Amino acid sequence: LLPPPSIVPTTIKGGEWWVTYPASCEVALDVTYLPVQADADGWASGVRTQIERAVRDATAPDAWSAANPPRFTWDTELAPAEVAPSHPVVNSLLSSATSLGRSPRILGEPSWTDAATLTRLADTPAVCLGPTATRPDGSPTLHTIDEYIELTDLLSTAKALALTALDLTTPAPTL
Structure with a gap:
């Protein structure tokens, strides 16, 4: 009944001028997940762990990224719910x-x-x-x-x- 989970970058902030390397970059993501992916309490702890692991694995080979690993802040979580079609x-x-x-x-x-x-x-x-x-x-x-x-x-x-x-x-x- 639902589309697949998604990760959509909604805002990206970084840099001060078009000809310089940015000192930092911040990306806000809209992460949707299915009720079946929720942890025992109905939240996204497992989904968060998977995303963080994937980003760290992707950036690990880069020397600069290894010295400056990505940081994650999870601020808003709206847990999914489902009601059986036979309810x-x-x-x-x-x-x-x-x-x-x-x-x-x-x-x-x-x-x-x-x-x-x-x-x-x-x-x-x-x-x-x-x-x-x-x-x-x-x-x-x-x-x-x-x-x-x-x-x-x-x-x-x-x-x-x-x-x-x-x-x-x-x-x-x-x-």
Whole structure:
């Protein structure tokens, strides 16, 4: 359901002028990993160790790098979470959205959402359901320069969420 893990350099800082060697270089990375790669506590200690080892191994043959080994600072970690596709909240959302004429799909969310915090730290299985957010040609409208959603899409999402809330909180009738 999820794409492969990734390491994306998001910022690089170094040097003061274009004709000099920089005294240092700093690279910020966005590291995503799968829930199965998390350690026993759900965090990325093993992933961090693998990345640090790979960088050290790659720089070890260089004399300057050996004398000035890379340093690592890990500041923000947003742990992954997963909810089984067969979970009642997933089934209820699928049913609610389908009853409104939508065509929901079960997908993995490759970026972090609050659902991970609810699932992992509050023991409340949480998943995402949102507007379709696509143009008539199928291209996305979310997180684009001209980001928008259609009002009918917003209303359909609100209805699906309301139906799911009712389904999951209404006691079953007693016979």
